[in-house]
Amino acid sequence: MTDQPLSPKIVEVAAAVLVRNTAAGEEFLLAQRPADKIWAGFWEFPGGKVESGETARVALVRELREELGIAVQTAFPWIVRQFTYPHATVRLNFFRVTAWQGELHPHEGQQFVWQPISAFSAVAHVSPLLPANAPVLRALSLPPLYAISNASELGECEFLRRLEQALDQGLRLLQLREKSMPQDELRSLAIRTIALAHAHGAKVMLNGDIELVRELGADGVQLTGTQLAQLNERPDVEWCAASCHTAEELRRAEVLGCDFALLSPVLPTLSHPGAPHLGWDSFASLAAGCSIPIYALGGLTLKDSETSWQHGAHGIALLRQAWPEGSSN
Numbered sequence: 001m002t003d004q005p006l007s008p009k010i011v012e013v014a015a016a017v018l019v020r021n022t023a024a025g026e027e028f029l030l031a032q033r034p035a036d037k038i039w040a041g042f043w044e045f046p047g048g049k050v051e052s053g054e055t056a057r058v059a060l061v062r063e064l065r066e067e068l069g070i071a072v073q074t075a076f077p078w079i080v081r082q083f084t085y086p087h088a089t090v091r092l093n094f095f096r097v098t099a100w101q102g103e104l105h106p107h108e109g110q111q112f113v114w115q116p117i118s119a120f121s122a123v124a125h126v127s128p129l130l131p132a133n134a135p136v137l138r139a140l141s142l143p144p145l146y147a148i149s150n151a152s153e154l155g156e157c158e159f160l161r162r163l164e165q166a167l168d169q170g171l172r173l174l175q176l177r178e179k180s181m182p183q184d185e186l187r188s189l190a191i192r193t194i195a196l197a198h199a200h201g202a203k204v205m206l207n208g209d210i211e212l213v214r215e216l217g218a219d220g221v222q223l224t225g226t227q228l229a230q231l232n233e234r235p236d237v238e239w240c241a242a243s244c245h246t247a248e249e250l251r252r253a254e255v256l257g258c259d260f261a262l263l264s265p266v267l268p269t270l271s272h273p274g275a276p277h278l279g280w281d282s283f284a285s286l287a288a289g290c291s292i293p294i295y296a297l298g299g300l301t302l303k304d305s306e307t308s309w310q311h312g313a314h315g316i317a318l319l320r321q322a323w324p325e326g327s328s329n
């Protein structure tokens with residue numbers, strides 16, 4: 001979201017995904033709507049309506065102070081989901097809140113629960129959830145790093161060695177993208193990659209080949225720009241992502257029902273020296289208001305994660321940088 005005042009036509013809501021780190025991993029907070037509100041008893045992300053003249057961020061800070069008694073220190077803009085209830089159409093402006101001051105207090109008598117948020121398992125252990133929130137949990141389960149394969153350059157053996165190392169270090173989502181590899185080699189690499197990734201609880205997206213995803217039991221497809229332009233329906237696979245460069249492509253990805261998108265190139269890249277790139281400000285304008293998580297791609301390193309969150313990204317996607325040389329053991 002931008003920090004501009006918001007349109008009064010639909011009910012604008014600021015909602016917080018509070019994230020805390022524990023010994024068992026990251027957790028997020030759900031709150032139960034108090035008895036005197038519509039949808040009483042349903043579980044939701046803390047937050048509330050944006051008041052006239054407020055930005056979503058200002059409303060977020062006010063709501064968390066009023067509802068939970070905390071002072072927000074760090075809030076990253078995340079996805080924006082519109083949902084029509086019988087009583088109103090709401091636009092939920094989500095922020096991931098990672099730092100705050102003060103202890104949580106239920107100022108409106110509401111119950112709280114902290115839920116685990118390990119990769120691909122941000123499920124709610126409470127019910128009922130507000131109906132708008134199910135896709136939000138799915139989005140929340142996406143890990144912060146999306147790695148793109150580089151096997152043609154590294155060679156298959158070396159790529160698989162580095163993949164195993166990355167998986168051991170926590171990589172949970174990767175795309176096999178080997179445009180110049182002969183089909184039979186790609187197939188055999190895909191089989192080995194999927195087996196290795198699944199043994200570590202990680203997901204594998206295949207670039208462009210929907211049939212191969214189904215045949216080999218990969219987790220999803222990363223649609224090419226051409227597929228994104230031509231498909232009329234979201235392919236029936238577990239995860240579907242799109243590669244985007246413009247606002248039009250992002251809209252198309254949302255309309256098609258993609259689960260997430262790549263937006264590139266953010267910075268100059270080794271593979272396309274001198275080619276135009278978005279820069280972080282344009283990235284932020286394009287990502288603002290998107291209903292699906294966006295990974296920033298192009299010229300980035302792991303150190304750019306926080307910068308990407310500040311500009312509305314869910315996380316970063318890395319190609320060469322995802323496969324550092326590391327140890328040879």
Ligand SMILES: Nc1nc2c([nH]c(=O)n2[C@@H]2O[C@H](COP(=O)(O)OP(=O)(O)OP(=O)(O)O)[C@@H](O)[C@H]2O)c(=O)[nH]1
Pocket residue numbers: 013014015037038039043044045046047048049050083088090092130131132133
């Ligand atoms: N806070 C919050 N609201 C949500 C979520 N999901 C969702 O659909 N909503 C909807 O967004 C709207 C938020 O309104 P609210 O009643 O919480 O707002 P508020 O705190 O300003 O309440 P008030 O108008 O009673 O003062 C409701 O229609 C609610 O159903 C969510 O995760 N968190």
